[in-house]
Amino acid sequence: MNTDRLVDLLSSNLEPVGRVRFGKALLLAMLMASITAFTLMLATVGPRADLGSTAHLWWTAVKLLFAVSVIGTAMPPLLRSMRPGLEKKTHPEIIFLPFLAAIVAALAMLLFVPLHAWSAMLRGAYPVSTARCLVCITVFAVVPFAALIWALRQGAPTRLSLSGAIAGVAAGGLGAAAYAFACMSDTIPFIAVCYGAAIAICAFIGAQLGPRLLRW
Amino acid sequence: MDELAHSHERELRALMTASLDGDAAAYHRLLERLTSHLRAYYRQHFARIGHGPTEAEDLLQEALIAVHTHRHTYDRSQPFTPWVYAIARYKFLDYLRRTKSSFKDLPMENVEELTADSDMTAVDSGLDLQRLLSGISSKAREAIQYVKLEGLSVSEAAVRSGMSESAVKVAVHRGLKTLASRIRQEKGT
Numbered sequence: 001m002n003t004d005r006l007v008d009l010l011s012s013n014l015e016p017v018g019r020v021r022f023g024k025a026l027l028l029a030m031l032m033a034s035i036t037a038f039t040l041m042l043a044t045v046g047p048r049a050d051l052g053s054t055a056h057l058w059w060t061a062v063k064l065l066f067a068v069s070v071i072g073t074a075m076p077p078l079l080r081s082m083r084p085g086l087e088k089k090t091h092p093e094i095i096f097l098p099f100l101a102a103i104v105a106a107l108a109m110l111l112f113v114p115l116h117a118w119s120a121m122l123r124g125a126y127p128v129s130t131a132r133c134l135v136c137i138t139v140f141a142v143v144p145f146a147a148l149i150w151a152l153r154q155g156a157p158t159r160l161s162l163s164g165a166i167a168g169v170a171a172g173g174l175g176a177a178a179y180a181f182a183c184m185s186d187t188i189p190f191i192a193v194c195y196g197a198a199i200a201i202c203a204f205i206g207a208q209l210g211p212r213l214l215r216w
Numbered sequence: 217m218d219e220l221a222h223s224h225e226r227e228l229r230a231l232m233t234a235s236l237d238g239d240a241a242a243y244h245r246l247l248e249r250l251t252s253h254l255r256a257y258y259r260q261h262f263a264r265i266g267h268g269p270t271e272a273e274d275l276l277q278e279a280l281i282a283v284h285t286h287r288h289t290y291d292r293s294q295p296f297t298p299w300v301y302a303i304a305r306y307k308f309l310d311y312l313r314r315t316k317s318s319f320k321d322l323p324m325e326n327v328e329e330l331t332a333d334s335d336m337t338a339v340d341s342g343l344d345l346q347r348l349l350s351g352i353s354s355k356a357r358e359a360i361q362y363v364k365l366e367g368l369s370v371s372e373a374a375v376r377s378g379m380s381e382s383a384v385k386v387a388v389h390r391g392l393k394t395l396a397s398r399i400r401q402e403k404g405t
Contacts, residue, residue: 003255006277007247010284016238020288083289084302156286158306215310216282 022082022155026075029151033144033171037178040140045132047181056186063180063191069098070173070199074166078148081163082155092162095169099196106192122193124185130194133183137198138205141168141175145206149213157214164210165203172202224249229296236287247280254279254304261308279307356391359384 041047050056077092110118124130148167157163176195185194228249234242258272258279282303290299349357362373362384374381 003251003273003277003280006280007244007251010280011240011244011247014235014238014240014243017236017288019292083291083294083299084286084306085294085298085300087302088298156282156289156303156306158302211313216286 022151023079025151025154026079026148029147030071030075030144030170030174033147033174034177036143036147037140037174038181040143041136041178041182044139045136045179045182048184051181059186060180060183062188063183063195064177066098066102066191066195067173067177067180069101070095070176071170073097074170074173078152078163078166078170081157081159081166082152084156084158087158092166095166099192099199102188102192102196106189109188118189121187121189124187124190124194126184129183129185129190133179133185133190133194134198134201136179136182137172137175137195138201139175140178141171141202144174145171145202147171149209152214153216156216160211160214161207162210163214165207167210168202168204168206169199171206172199175199175202225295225297228300232287232290232296233292236290236292247283250280250283250300251276254300257301257304258308265312275307275311278311279304282307352391352394353387355379356387356394359387360391 048056048060051060073095077090077095080086080090110121113121124133126132145167148171149164152163152167176199185191228246231242231246231249235246254276255272258276259269262268262272262275283300286303290296349360352360358377359373359379362368362376368376370381370384373379374384377384379387
């Protein structure tokens, strides 16, 4: 086909386009994803039995704070990645901040305890805690990831691996938020290492799937 | 972007804003302007990878369609030129990824069809191709030489090489696969 002919074709019967708010699509995806992830947590591992006590509620709040700050830092670059041309104005590096803060806090905590207590702090409440945490967060993140990919596909991301990775981080953050209610391991080093690793796995998988799922 | 001066940006942005409001004449003018800008952009990039203006024109049309179907992703408060070039660049990178894999996944039936398309490539990058060809099996080299470079039909190549027609097809197919992976390796380093 002749290019001039294509130009005629595209510009005939032109429909006006209103202002699109991609933030809405992202928020909707996050809302649906939160509900699904939370329901999945209730249906599988369930919330910890002693959630009612003040001390444990406080620890759940700490875990939630970490998860929510991960989601919070992932959202702006995700939103910007939906519009071409903003690549240079986007700073996805900020998503490292919550992880960095968690690691610094974890190191500070470890400094206050003797060396032989370190492994207990890192291992969590039970021998299976690490595996349970990694598996649960990753599994809870599957539906949120799909929802975010759906939202991203309404825009036009140009760096597919990066967008996939950030979507993975946000989905992992949601998975972590849901798992926070079930997690029994109340130490900062455990949160930093285990939650951090689980979200990193989600980011890695997202980066692998991005180019396949987001192509346009 | 260097390619477009600030006055171009102002004009194009005004045309785009009018287009989004449904002004078909403005949109037609905008696409005409984009056609010439992007044609230059793609010709330049394609010359660099040894592809001809025909492929550049194909991708230009693809990019124009992408601009059209994704025009809702343009934010009126942002400059227009970076938006267009981000799309053009994305389509170019996508083309690179895609053409590599289409070499690899080329079905046997399409082996003959590729001959006409790859003529330009053969002329432009003949020297490199000969060097790459020297690395693959003699059977495949012979088959590719006859079918791809000299433009013989598969039956003619079969007669000349003494292979069966299906053996020529297989040799071309495997040879191109090897060649594609060699090119990928070279570009990777």
